[in-house]
Amino acid sequence: AQTVTQSQPEMSVQEAETVTLSCTYDTSESDYYLFWYKQPPSRQMILVIRQEAYKQQNATENRFSVNFQKAAKSFSLKISDSQLGDAAMYFCAYSRGSNYKLTFGKGTLLTVNP
């Protein structure tokens, strides 16, 4: 079974600074998808960024970018120019298969200090 590990239960960053959240996963497959989701206090899950494993280029969405290391099975999220609104729980997730079930990590609670 696939597992997703987020080794940082909590992280903090100063407003306008950069922070990197770590994620590793375990799979024997070569074709899969990786995601970072944000869950603010409202508890609505919001997709931050997605990465297709067959793409070598790291995904980027505005201030959010990933460092996808397929051989190392690592998928970290970098948030640049952190804003107060970035404060949330961040979940790393893995997906593949006919139904594309998501397997989530335990999450990292990000605090942004003004």
Add this chain to the structure above:
Amino acid sequence: GAVVSQHPSRVICKSGTSVKIECRSLDFQATTMFWYRQFPKQSLMLMATSNEGSKATYEQGVEKDKFLINHASLTLSTLTVTSAHPEDSSFYICSARDRGGYSYEQYFGPGTRLTVT
């Protein structure tokens, strides 16, 4: 686009009663819908996967007779918690896969907070 709604957003019921939660894809047809459970300060735990017109596939350890899932159409799935008990109190989240677009991507509903007294 790609909006998923859930109803109700919160519900309180008495122990022993049943409660139904609806999940709707508002602007797309959902090939597959998923139901998750989330305890405070914890991650999402997948309960079951349902495809329209088919029986739901439950994850190991999830009681299918307690958590009844019906996926009657491409835009509606329901989760019924039968004979609810206080330990069933939790936050329930549904998600749906779009038939088009990034078919591997899931869109999440806002969740339903269930409290069993």
